[in-house]
Amino acid sequence: MGVFVLLLVVFSLRFAVYPVQSTAGSHAAVHVVYLGHNNALSPSLTSQSHLQLLSRVFTKQSEAKQAILYSYSCGFSGFAALLNSTQASTLSETEGVISVFRSRTLELHTTRSWDFMGLNLHMQIEQSSQTHLKFGDDIIVGVLDTGVWPESESFRDDPHYGPIPSSWRGTCVEGDGSFDPATACNRKLIGARYYLAGIESELGPLNTTGGEEYRSPRDRVGHGTHTASTAVGSVAPNASYFGQLGLGVARGGAPRARLAVYKVCWYRDFTGRCSDADILAAFDDALCDGVHVVSASLGSSPPLMPLFATSTEIGAFHAMQRGVVTVFSAGNDGPDASMVQNVSPWGLTVAASTIDRRFPTVITLGNNASIVGESFLVDEMTRRLVESSSVFTDGTCTFEQLMNRTAAAGKIVLCFGTTGGVSSEGAALAVYAGKGDGVIFADSISRKTSQDNFWPTVHVDLNQGTQILCYIRASRKATVHISRSKTVVGKTPAPAVAYFSSRGPSSITPHILKPDVTAPGVNILAAWPPKSSPTMIPLDKRSTQWNFDSGTSMSCPHVSGIAAVIKSVHPTWSPAAVKSALMTTAYMYDDTSDVMLAGGTLKAADTFDVGAGHVDPLRALDPGLVYDAGPRDHVLFLCALGYTAAQIRQLVLPVPSLDTSCPHGGAAMAGAADLNYPAIVLPDLGTTVTVKRTVTNVGPNRAAVYGVAVTCPPGAHAVVWPPELAFFPDHGGDMASYYVSVTPTKLSRGRFDFGEIVWSDGFHRVRTPLVVRVTNLPDDGVRAAADDGYYSEAAV
Ligand SMILES: *[C@@H]1O[C@H](CO)[C@@H](O)[C@H](O)[C@H]1NC(C)=O
Ligand SMILES: *[C@@H]1O[C@H](CO)[C@@H](O)[C@H](O)[C@H]1NC(C)=O
Ligand SMILES: *[C@@H]1O[C@H](CO)[C@@H](O)[C@H](O)[C@H]1NC(C)=O
Ligand SMILES: *[C@@H]1O[C@H](CO)[C@@H](O)[C@H](O)[C@H]1NC(C)=O
Ligand SMILES: *[C@@H]1O[C@H](CO)[C@@H](O)[C@H](O)[C@H]1NC(C)=O
Numbered sequence: 001m002g003v004f005v006l007l008l009v010v011f012s013l014r015f016a017v018y019p020v021q022s023t024a025g026s027h028a029a030v031h032v033v034y035l036g037h038n039n040a041l042s043p044s045l046t047s048q049s050h051l052q053l054l055s056r057v058f059t060k061q062s063e064a065k066q067a068i069l070y071s072y073s074c075g076f077s078g079f080a081a082l083l084n085s086t087q088a089s090t091l092s093e094t095e096g097v098i099s100v101f102r103s104r105t106l107e108l109h110t111t112r113s114w115d116f117m118g119l120n121l122h123m124q125i126e127q128s129s130q131t132h133l134k135f136g137d138d139i140i141v142g143v144l145d146t147g148v149w150p151e152s153e154s155f156r157d158d159p160h161y162g163p164i165p166s167s168w169r170g171t172c173v174e175g176d177g178s179f180d181p182a183t184a185c186n187r188k189l190i191g192a193r194y195y196l197a198g199i200e201s202e203l204g205p206l207n208t209t210g211g212e213e214y215r216s217p218r219d220r221v222g223h224g225t226h227t228a229s230t231a232v233g234s235v236a237p238n239a240s241y242f243g244q245l246g247l248g249v250a251r252g253g254a255p256r257a258r259l260a261v262y263k264v265c266w267y268r269d270f271t272g273r274c275s276d277a278d279i280l281a282a283f284d285d286a287l288c289d290g291v292h293v294v295s296a297s298l299g300s301s302p303p304l305m306p307l308f309a310t311s312t313e314i315g316a317f318h319a320m321q322r323g324v325v326t327v328f329s330a331g332n333d334g335p336d337a338s339m340v341q342n343v344s345p346w347g348l349t350v351a352a353s354t355i356d357r358r359f360p361t362v363i364t365l366g367n368n369a370s371i372v373g374e375s376f377l378v379d380e381m382t383r384r385l386v387e388s389s390s391v392f393t394d395g396t397c398t399f400e401q402l403m404n405r406t407a408a409a410g411k412i413v414l415c416f417g418t419t420g421g422v423s424s425e426g427a428a429l430a431v432y433a434g435k436g437d438g439v440i441f442a443d444s445i446s447r448k449t450s451q452d453n454f455w456p457t458v459h460v461d462l463n464q465g466t467q468i469l470c471y472i473r474a475s476r477k478a479t480v481h482i483s484r485s486k487t488v489v490g491k492t493p494a495p496a497v498a499y500f501s502s503r504g505p506s507s508i509t510p511h512i513l514k515p516d517v518t519a520p521g522v523n524i525l526a527a528w529p530p531k532s533s534p535t536m537i538p539l540d541k542r543s544t545q546w547n548f549d550s551g552t553s554m555s556c557p558h559v560s561g562i563a564a565v566i567k568s569v570h571p572t573w574s575p576a577a578v579k580s581a582l583m584t585t586a587y588m589y590d591d592t593s594d595v596m597l598a599g600g601t602l603k604a605a606d607t608f609d610v611g612a613g614h615v616d617p618l619r620a621l622d623p624g625l626v627y628d629a630g631p632r633d634h635v636l637f638l639c640a641l642g643y644t645a646a647q648i649r650q651l652v653l654p655v656p657s658l659d660t661s662c663p664h665g666g667a668a669m670a671g672a673a674d675l676n677y678p679a680i681v682l683p684d685l686g687t688t689v690t691v692k693r694t695v696t697n698v699g700p701n702r703a704a705v706y707g708v709a710v711t712c713p714p715g716a717h718a719v720v721w722p723p724e725l726a727f728f729p730d731h732g733g734d735m736a737s738y739y740v741s742v743t744p745t746k747l748s749r750g751r752f753d754f755g756e757i758v759w760s761d762g763f764h765r766v767r768t769p770l771v772v773r774v775t776n777l778p779d780d781g782v783r784a785a786a787d788d789g790y791y792s793e794a795a796v
Pocket of ligand 1: 027057058059084085086087
């Protein structure tokens, strides 16, 4: 395919409006109609009720039957159907309907899928313990992603696996024949399904020509194979990139856990796209199949929709009620504030951090001056070196400014990010389009991610870039030699928050800390389909089973794997307890290396960058205390979101003696701040506020005494009472509550400040972030009432 054709496809698709395939009316689009839990009805009865409901907005039942794409009837109740706007609004006003929303297209949280280099596998998580190797056999992790390459070493069968857990009710499906369940599925890969009714209705039919996509669980994109092997991949001793680089042992966070694959994302525009309708279908099946952990590295950038009009949040809500932990990626929209995605309290949201590895790359100019930049180059190269203005009309390295199709042929082009505000991947794409061989990219800040690695790109700083420019201008025929990148481990402060990682606070539920934790997400080596080349450089007939990729997509499955190990060691723990264990044992790190604000000031990583901190798998197995949350906690949270008691009864699974009523007035708001979350965020502190938390002793000793240490956020005073929590097996058991009163001590209107509450029994350290924004100064004379800042979704 010609380069220009390919690029035009990339550029035009980004803005294209996709025609919606319609069966009823010219404006029919895929909508999700969500109805809450399925009230313990059989799936077939539930599906019948869906058809009845849908028939109300069609003249004939046969039309309704034709319009329906999915009936969600096992894990929860709802359906996806092609509806026009009149039908959608009629249904949304029908009694018993919680929400009707247009199915949207979500994206994978990888920075890109062709990331092609890196050297050494090195994961923090790997160092901590052998526990991961022993546990997880009984745990099933469901990965919602782009499918799987089942022949990968990460998913091979192995005599040490016991029989498939008897609770498993899932299956492996064949699809178009590109995936043979008989050989693909085994005691490791125990389930594989795929969903494409939604995506095909929304974006048109898939292109399956020449292996462009497979209508089966087989992975075309590579992302799903990568995330699945990061979460649960078996130990693979000889992982490397093209057999040359990064030789080492690859394995997942829970290498013995079982894998169930739900393919919901499909190859489009060189990445994977996923439809809400398909994602809900996968959750519906996964919950009935019997997975214990769901891992989903996907989402949609803000503005965020109400929680119960978002497929991932609905799925995670019902997962939580069934004891299933759902782990999400936070998104790659950093470093600006409030861009975090997947923000419900029942999901676990993971930010991305670096590891202590860099890839210095030596650039030698024709005058023998040498400069150390950073890249991921496998092959050295010597080429003509030109400045951008000889290739791009006004010197801006963009596709639009390219002089002609061969303007950069055989050359390496020096591009400045500061000229026209271009990104390194934009510059790499533009130089690639002009048949150039590579880019030296100079910018004021290092945003080194793997997005530009599909084409040789060396990053340098502005100073170095200027030096190179002077050389080019001073010589008649400038040349450059670029050496292969090297790996340096342990010389860089790490972890640091990744530039791209989406930051908090949550834009719709600011009382809930998001992201929750951080984990490695930069240049992670994991399994890859050998048929999907990670780079655009022709690789002869070479192929790779392994690849480096970056994104919160990669940090999410690390935590999914750890959650699987925790579930294996502590099978009775609720999703809230698992999340609490991960959060209260996470560590904060000092980080001034990566985030630079617009004014050039360095900023240390804070709680909105990394949540409670970097996960520590070993400590998470023995957290001492956990913040658990039960059905009543969720009822109160839903009250705070504005749902009525009737709606709440439809959402929260009935359990004996569950009180589904909402408290009156201001108490509803307290429900949100008081949700027993392992972090306290007070986004609108005008006057003293008191919140309550309850901890459960899960330590090895049932008798224990914990003392508190409080670090107040600047500008507020926090008092914890009682200052000591005693647990006696004979007296009232394993739970104890405490109160935190927070009072502003400054006049302010807007900045978030960070503190912490740490409980300790001398051995365990239970750390709870305390985040406060004091808002007691009038804002241009207009001051909102203190409690009005709370978002209400049911009213939307
Ligand atoms: C939507 O479809 C229904 C049933 O086919 C039809 O009666 C109605 O006129 C349509 N509305 C619009 C706005 O197209
Ligand atoms: C489908 O993929 C094939 C193989 O890459 C390509 O040649 C063809 O142009 C694609 N078709 C469409 C409609 O994009
Ligand atoms: C790993 O690779 C090395 C060197 O190529 C080889 O000697 C060894 O047998 C391989 N080990 C496995 C388990 O494949
Ligand atoms: C650069 O170094 C090489 C090898 O040391 C030498 O042959 C060459 O003359 C030098 N070039 C310049 C411009 O100094
Ligand atoms: C394309 O642009 C380059 C750089 O300006 C120039 O040298 C070359 O002659 C141009 N080629 C064509 C076909 O116009």
